[in-house]
Amino acid sequence: MKLKGKKLAMLVGPEFEDLEFWVVQMRMIEEGAEVKVVGLEKGEAYISKNGGLDATAEFGPGDIIPNDVDAILVPGGWAPDKLRRDTQLLDLIRAVHKKGGIIGLICHAGLVGISAGIIGNGKATGSLGIKDDLVNAGAIWTDEAAFRVGNIVWGRVVKDIPDYCRELVSAISG
Numbered sequence: 001m002k003l004k005g006k007k008l009a010m011l012v013g014p015e016f017e018d019l020e021f022w023v024v025q026m027r028m029i030e031e032g033a034e035v036k037v038v039g040l041e042k043g044e045a046y047i048s049k050n051g052g053l054d055a056t057a058e059f060g061p062g063d064i065i066p067n068d069v070d071a072i073l074v075p076g077g078w079a080p081d082k083l084r085r086d087t088q089l090l091d092l093i094r095a096v097h098k099k100g101g102i103i104g105l106i107c108h109a110g111l112v113g114i115s116a117g118i119i120g121n122g123k124a125t126g127s128l129g130i131k132d133d134l135v136n137a138g139a140i141w142t143d144e145a146a147f148r149v150g151n152i153v154w155g156r157v158v159k160d161i162p163d164y165c166r167e168l169v170s171a172i173s174g
Contacts, residue, residue, distance in 0.1 A: 001031055001032030002031045002032065002169055002173040003028060003031035003032045003033035003169060003172055003173055004031075004032030004033075005032070006032070006033045006034070006070045006071070006172055006173070007033070007034045007036070007068060007069050007070055008028055008033050008034065008035045008036065008069060008070060008071045008072070008073060008172070009035075009036050009038045009059075009064055009069045009071070009072045009073070009092075009096075010024070010025050010028075010035050010036065010037050010038065010072075010073045010075075011038050011039070011072065011073065011074045011075065011079070011083055011089070011112075012037055012038070012039045012046050012055045012056075012057055012075070012079065013039060013040055013046060013079030013080070013082045013083045014046055014047070014078065014079055014082050015046075015047065015048065015049040015077050015078035015079055015082075016046060016048055016049060016055065016075050016076075016077040016078075016079035017048070017049050017050075017075050017076045017077030017079075017107060017108075017158065018048040018049065018050050018052045018053045018077075019158050019161060020075035020076050020077065020106050020107055020109075020155075020158060020161065021048070021053075021055060021075040021077075022053050022055075023161050023165070024073060024075065024104070024106070024161065024164070024165060024168070025037075025073075027165040027168075027169070028073070028165075028168070028169075028172075031169055031173075033172070036058060036059055036064065036069070037055060037056070037057055037058045037059065038057060038058070038059045038060070038061060038063070038064055038072075038089075038092075039055075039056075039057025039059075039060065040057070040060065040061070040082070040083070040086055040089070041057060041060050042057055042058070042059050042060040042063060043056065043057060044056065044057045045057075046079070048077065049077035049078055049079075060088075061086060061088035061089040061091075061092050062088050064092055066092060066095035066096045066099060066101070067099065069096060069101060070101055070102065070172055071096070071101055071102035071103070071104060071168070071171075071172050072092070072093055072096050072101065072102075072103050072104070073103075073104035073168065074103070074104060074105050074106070074109035074112050074113075075106060075107070075109060076106050076107025076108040076109050076126070076127060076157075077107070077108065078108070079108075080108045080109050080110075080111040080112045081108070081111060083112050084111050084112045084114070084115035084116075085115075089112075090112075090115055090116045090117075093112065093113070093116040093118065094116050094117065094118065097116070097118045097151060097152075100151055101151065102151050102152075102153060102168070102171045102172050103118065103151060103152045103153070104152075104153045104155070104164070104168050105126065105152060105153070105154055105155070106126070106146075106154070106155030106156070106157075106160075106161070106164050107126055107127045107155065107156070107157050107158070108126060108127050108129065108130055109126065110124060110125075110126040110130050110133065110134050110139075110154075111130055111133060113152065114133055114134070114137045118152065119134065119137045119138065119139050119152075120138060120139070120149075120150075121138045121139065121140065122139065122140065122149040122150065123139070123140050123142040123144075123147065123149050123154070124139035124140065124141060124142065124149070124152075124154055125141070125142050125143065125144055125145075125146075125147070125154045125155070125156045126154065126155075126156060126157075127156070127157055143156070144156065145159075145160035145163040145164070146160055146163035146164040146166070146167045147167060148167050148170070148171050151171070153167045153168050153171050154167075155167070
């Protein structure tokens, strides 16, 4: 249980990617982390992109105190395009990033990192659909399954979830 005592915020929004949310959440819980599900509004239920496993937000972005979480994990799907428009959510991500907390971005989640202004000139990955967005934000596109740059953990797509989870566990436990 490498993440025992760690507190994570897992974001959810409209048309989130089922597996990037549920598999990652379950893996973090398996390692002992406490995972808080954060959406655009507390209590809001979200239908997943694939219409399979839906999720409900236990908290809104204003309910989370940055110093009370060790990491924020953002699944992909179409949700990042909606999540990136919420200023409270972006403020939360910036604050956790600034204090050195881990930010996990997989698939389209890099869009949230771009809007939060935390994407630098280091390596980045995600869905090919956001490659140009990442490059235009100053990142160096890398076609790799998963890796860590500073306190950002990057994952490419659904098939890379095992690699992404290993990187997350290593980063958060360290």
